[in-house]
Amino acid sequence: MAREAEHRGAKMQVDARLVGGAVILLALLAFVGQNREEVPFTFLFLQFTAPLWLMLAGTVVLALLVGFLAGRRSRRPKR
Structure with missing residues (x-):
């Protein structure tokens, strides 16, 4: 049971990085579009x-x- 929770925590971290990267990419695209x-x-x-x-x-x-x-x-x- 503890390993499942640990595995889910690692997956959540990867998903958070992916979301953070997507947010940064969208901000850069908006910056380029406006300038x-x-x-x-x-x-x-x-x-x-x-x-x-x-x-x-x-x-x-x-x-x-x-x-x-x-x-x-x-x-x-x-x-």
């Missing part, structure tokens, strides 16, 4: 237009990359 307009981008000598959602996604990716690299560097042992 499709083209916006101008200027940085130094670069000038172009791109969808707002793409510009924001690129900014998030760059921020995560910088955070990852900064965290990786600070974990090195000091001599």
Whole structure:
């Protein structure tokens, strides 16, 4: 009986992850749908237009990359 309850608990956890993933996916799709307009981008000598959602996604990716690299560097042992 205890094993059945344990098995059901594990199944509930998988279902909760699936539901959480679906909610996040729907939120991302709504975000993309609401931010499709083209916006101008200027940085130094670069000038172009791109969808707002793409510009924001690129900014998030760059921020995560910088955070990852900064965290990786600070974990090195000091001599």
